[in-house]
Amino acid sequence: MLYQLSYISARAVFYQKLGFRQYLSRISSQTARQSGVFPANMRLGAPEQAATTAFMVANGHFKAPGATMTYLIATPPDQEDMRHDIAADIRNIQQISSVPTILEAVAAITGLRFVCIARVTADSWTTCAVLDKLDFGLKVGDGLDVTTTLCEQVRDTRAAIIIDHVAEDATYCNHHTPRIYGFQSYISVPLFRPGGEYFGTLCGLDPNPVSLSAAATTTSIKLFAELVSRQLQSEAALLEAQDALTGEREAAELREQFVAILGHDVRNPLNAIMLGTDMLQHQDLSGSAKITVQRIRRSAQRIAGLMEDVADFTRGRMGGGMTAAMEDCGDLGARFEQVVGELLLAYPGREIRFDMQPGISLRCEPRRIEQVLSNLLKNALAHGHATHPVRVSAYSQAGEFRLRVVNGGPGIAPEKLGKLFKPFWRGNPGDSHKGLGLGLFIVAEIARSHGGRIGVVSDEEETVFEFSMASALPDASLLGATA
Secondary structure (H helix, E strand, O other): OOOOOOOOOOOEEEEEEEEOOEEOOOOOOOOOHOOOEEEEEEEOOOOHHHHHHHHHHHHHOOOOOOOOOOOOOOOOOOOOHHHHHHHHHHHHHOOOOOHHHHHHHHHHHHHHOEEEEEEEEEEEEEEEEEEEEOOOOOOOOOEEEEEHHHHHHHHHOOOOEEEEOOOOOOOOOOHHHHHHHHOOOOEEEEEEEEHHOOEEEEEEEOOOOOOOHHHHHHHHHHHHHHHHHHHHHHOOOOOOHHHHHHHHHHHHHHHHHHHHHHHHHHHHHHHHHHHHHHHHOOOOOOOHHHHHHHHHHHHHHHHHHHHHHHHHHHHHHHHHOOOOOOEEEHHHHHHHHHHHHHHHHHHOOOOOEEOOOOOOOOOEHHHHHHHHHHHHHHHHHHHOOOOOEEEEEEEEEEEEEEEEEEEOOOOOHHHHHHHHHOOOOOOOHHHHHHOOOOOHHHHHHHHHHOEEEEEEEEEEOEEEEEEEEEEOOOOOHHOOOOO
């Protein structure tokens, strides 16, 4: 649609029908009269052309009464994306709490009564923050035709422009920008994003001459511009961190919901498989069939173990952490031997050397302490060297129970040690057959619920996990036992 522009006001021209405040020009009616006759029927196809038209009028390009000029300007297809990006840039500037103080300081130091921060692109100029003591009329979000501003030159040269008195300045005395906007003193200093990308300008103007080129003044303004640039970098880093944190939190919540649902839905078919293998084991089967049934049962037991890990994780996360049902346990040795025996069956061909001090009594939840040994052993068997035996020792010393699991093989990198006890973390994500990455996390939760600790030490030859908690006698130092 074409809109008709029949006059130029002394302040500015708006097209409210376009749905946004767009300053089209600042040109005095006197200048328009001196430059020639402004055609009453001039037609414009885009609001951003009006300031350029005003400039042409001011420079006497239209003198014939009744002349008609028609502009047909296509709207760029990415205009909405550009407006969205500029809106985000405005928010970034508005979020910097020091910006109003910086604008006040620039006005106080320079004597300029209009100071602003502008976002300047290849084809737009937009106010991001403003201090207006001139009643100039620009507000946050308002724009100017960038071709009518000196900020376009600052964008292209990345150099500041400082004008004390336009009328006495050889470069700018006949320039169209001071004539359009009616200023005599002006300053514009570039602002940059992280990485050196041009953002816009810290600029100011006044209709009266002001001494701006003194070294102290220019240095101060450039320091303020650098401060804004640094704040932009800080805001960008903060927003990036917030986005990453939000994404990670959403992913974690979705993952927790998924594993909770998975644990519930898998349990029924898993129970059916276990019941079926129990029934088949009592049938008169051939040797190969029995081996197949045993493999199915072991696989089902492994799935059951994974589901138990998932249930523990879900209870711990959604219930405020794992709790322990404490009781006196005096048969820990027999329980540990059962765990070792089950894992020897699950890992045929592997060697586990088990050494436990007799007579240890703990105040604990026995099933959870068994789970500590089971998870640590599974981890050692999965990640340790297949030809090296896994060594397990359990003893009491200085009023503390200690359980150590040692496997040979390559060490764990120092940067990975601190991540071992996080949920769903695995040192090598490609080893999908080695579990969900919950085993060590659950060990850490059990240790916490028992008032204990879990630690790990690793070098080029072996890796040692040690679980410890308060214990009753006997003490290894009294019995002469060694780890």
